[in-house]
Amino acid sequence: MEQTMIDVKNLSKEYLVTNRRDSLKDTLKNIFKPEQTVVEAVKNLSFTVKPGETIGFIGQNGAGKTTTIKMLTGTLFPSSGTCKINGFDPTKRETNFKKSISVVMGNRSQLFPDLTPRDYLSLLQTMYEIDEREFTQTVDNLANTLKISNKLDTQTRKLSLGERMKIEFLAGVVTKPKVLFLDEPTIGLDVIAKRDLRKFLIKLNKDEQLTIFLTSHDMDDIAAICDHLIIINHGEIIWNGLKQDLLAKFGKSKYVTFTKRENFDATNLKAKIVTQDELTITIKVPAGEVENAVAALAANKQGSDYQISDLKLEDIIIELFAKENE
Amino acid sequence: MLRTYIAIVKVSLKSIFANKSSVVILLFQALIPSIVMFYLWSAIVNGNQTIGGFNKSQLVVYYIGVNFINSFVWYAIDWELNEDIHSGELSNIIHRPLSIHNYYFAKMIGDRLANLLLLAPLLLLGGIYLFVNQLWQISFLVLVEFTISLIFAAILWFLFSYLVGSIAFWFDNLFFVLIVKEVVVNLLAGYYFPLEILPKQITNVVKSLPFQYFSSFPIDVLIQKQKLSFWLSNTIIEICWVVLLYFVMLLVNRKGLQRYSDVMG
Numbered sequence: 001m002e003q004t005m006i007d008v009k010n011l012s013k014e015y016l017v018t019n020r021r022d023s024l025k026d027t028l029k030n031i032f033k034p035e036q037t038v039v040e041a042v043k044n045l046s047f048t049v050k051p052g053e054t055i056g057f058i059g060q061n062g063a064g065k066t067t068t069i070k071m072l073t074g075t076l077f078p079s080s081g082t083c084k085i086n087g088f089d090p091t092k093r094e095t096n097f098k099k100s101i102s103v104v105m106g107n108r109s110q111l112f113p114d115l116t117p118r119d120y121l122s123l124l125q126t127m128y129e130i131d132e133r134e135f136t137q138t139v140d141n142l143a144n145t146l147k148i149s150n151k152l153d154t155q156t157r158k159l160s161l162g163e164r165m166k167i168e169f170l171a172g173v174v175t176k177p178k179v180l181f182l183d184e185p186t187i188g189l190d191v192i193a194k195r196d197l198r199k200f201l202i203k204l205n206k207d208e209q210l211t212i213f214l215t216s217h218d219m220d221d222i223a224a225i226c227d228h229l230i231i232i233n234h235g236e237i238i239w240n241g242l243k244q245d246l247l248a249k250f251g252k253s254k255y256v257t258f259t260k261r262e263n264f265d266a267t268n269l270k271a272k273i274v275t276q277d278e279l280t281i282t283i284k285v286p287a288g289e290v291e292n293a294v295a296a297l298a299a300n301k302q303g304s305d306y307q308i309s310d311l312k313l314e315d316i317i318i319e320l321f322a323k324e325n326e
Numbered sequence: 327m328l329r330t331y332i333a334i335v336k337v338s339l340k341s342i343f344a345n346k347s348s349v350v351i352l353l354f355q356a357l358i359p360s361i362v363m364f365y366l367w368s369a370i371v372n373g374n375q376t377i378g379g380f381n382k383s384q385l386v387v388y389y390i391g392v393n394f395i396n397s398f399v400w401y402a403i404d405w406e407l408n409e410d411i412h413s414g415e416l417s418n419i420i421h422r423p424l425s426i427h428n429y430y431f432a433k434m435i436g437d438r439l440a441n442l443l444l445l446a447p448l449l450l451l452g453g454i455y456l457f458v459n460q461l462w463q464i465s466f467l468v469l470v471e472f473t474i475s476l477i478f479a480a481i482l483w484f485l486f487s488y489l490v491g492s493i494a495f496w497f498d499n500l501f502f503v504l505i506v507k508e509v510v511v512n513l514l515a516g517y518y519f520p521l522e523i524l525p526k527q528i529t530n531v532v533k534s535l536p537f538q539y540f541s542s543f544p545i546d547v548l549i550q551k552q553k554l555s556f557w558l559s560n561t562i563i564e565i566c567w568v569v570l571l572y573f574v575m576l577l578v579n580r581k582g583l584q585r586y587s588d589v590m591g
């Protein structure tokens with residue numbers, strides 16, 4: 001087995017964007033001498049992923065996540081740098097490469113709206129040359145896990161968003177890929193559907209050693225599914241490591257949230273303010289000093305209703321970005 | 327690999343039948359222009375008059391024939407490609423183990439077969455009507471020639487439209503281009519009227535372009551008792567066009583995909 005499933009070296013992507021001008025004269029200028037600006041969407045990314053890892057690829061809107069996924073899956077060519085997936089160069093678009101990956105994008109449907117999911121799935125079975133009996137069994141199994149068995153023969157355009165997404169997932173994995181790329185796959189799904197999908201992915205990763213590369217703005221998705229996090233900001237990596245390590249690094253602090261009282265005075269606070277509004281405030285306190293800090297605040301009648309909590313992944317990510325963008 | 331494309335043909339065919347509304351629209355699309363054109367020409371040509379060598383009953387056959395060919399050949403691959411490129415839908419095909427042009431070709435075949443199946447009863451009725459009323463006699467050889475020409479017409483049409491659609495790799499808005507193309511090609515293919523009614527020199531020029539093979543040539547084979555050598559020489563020229571366009575298509579496709587992957591993905 002390959003030692004690395006995904007190997008990215010100095011990967012960059014620049015887009016040339018033509019500035020639109022409005023007047024007629026400018027339109028003519030646009031045609032003959034377009035004014036272009038360069039957008040550096042991805043800058044010099046390097047990282048590796050081992051087989052069977054679950055990657056959470058995190059970044060703010062416009063950070064370059066989709067651009068990276070497109071390069072890794074071979075639909076977009078890098079401006080410079082290289083990537084290797086399971087030993088293949090995606091830009092060569094070899095059939096065996098295409099058969100070893102799957103892509104599911106939350107905002108782009110790959111299903112055929114006029115046909116039933118079963119029609120589509122059986123097309124995939126032929127396309128990916130998968131044994132028919134084995135295929136039928138996998139589909140039944142997975143459809144059960146996803147609680148979607150009763151929708152396989154409904155015309156796709158009549159499915160709800162969540163049902164359709166489940167079929168996209170099903171279609172993504174029945175082809176038996178080595179790597180599954182997921183770009184915001186849980187957009188618009190209800191809590192139950194999200195839970196089903198997370199369970200589904202975790203199970204697949206365990207049972208089949210499927211490598212998962214996931215972007216999501218829902219940190220609960222990432223927390224549930226991923227064990228390796230790559231965080232990017234404006235196209236550059238700002239964190240690459242195990243989720244455990246990130247949590248541990250920030251685990252030395254806790255958040256204390258309380259309701260402000262009449263004596264409240266922000267200048268008296270020694271701790272860092274995380275958020276506050278008219279009535280409540282959250283401060284960050286080193287784990288060992290929480291009791292003393294709360295006692296002191298209480299003694300000075302600064303607040304009431306104290307709540308102490310660990311930093312959630314989401315909090316940590318917000319802090320990371322805040323620090324980066326200072 | 328071939329199995330995949332056959333599966334795509336089936337899926338494409340099934341999509342048409344899955345939508346009742348598209349079936350109805352299709353029938354109207356095929357019928358209305360034929361009827362309109364037929365009445366138009368009936369009004370112009372009367373009695374035993376001929377126009378461009380066509381008498382009234384031949385004109386009837388001409389329009390039925392043109393629409394039959396139409397329903398087998400003319401698939402808006404250019405519009406579809408334009409749409410898929412600009413919406414990014416094309417990426418869904420790029421990352422599948424498929425070749426893009428074969429995929430679209432298989433899709434077109436499925437779609438056209440669906441059309442043919444739907445229109446078959448009508449065409450059959452029309453054919454029987456013409457036959458019974460002795461408006462039309464046809465030999466087996468002509469039928470074979472016609473069928474072969476029809477298949478080449480479909481292939482040539484595909485290559486041509488695919489090339490036109492590929493312009494979308496380089497330009498944002500093809501709407502106007504595609505509309506104009508539609509009218510010009512219809513005209514040059516002989517969809518609006520038989521090319522023979524044009525002045526001689528113009529007919530000669532138009533007939534040296536590939537467009538006549540989309541409609542005019544197959545229908546001529548069908549209704550103008552031409553010699554075998556006429557069919558053979560034209561078919562050889564048509565094959566040359568197919569080969570030429572095929573290589574141009576491969577080149578444009580490669581460059582286009584390169585560009586798509588550089589700027590859009």
Ligand SMILES: Nc1ncnc2c1ncn2[C@@H]1O[C@H](COP(=O)(O)OP(=O)(O)OP(=O)(O)O)[C@@H](O)[C@H]1O
Pocket residue numbers: 015016017039040041059060061062063064065066067068589590
């Ligand atoms: N086809 C394109 N042409 C020009 N610029 C583009 C193109 N696609 C993306 N960009 C720009 O590249 C940057 C990165 O975009 P990308 O879609 O990769 O972000 P993202 O991390 O996926 O964001 P989101 O979370 O909003 O989906 C953005 O600034 C975007 O405007």
Ligand SMILES: [Mg+2]
Pocket residue numbers: 065066067183
């Ligand atoms: Mg994105």
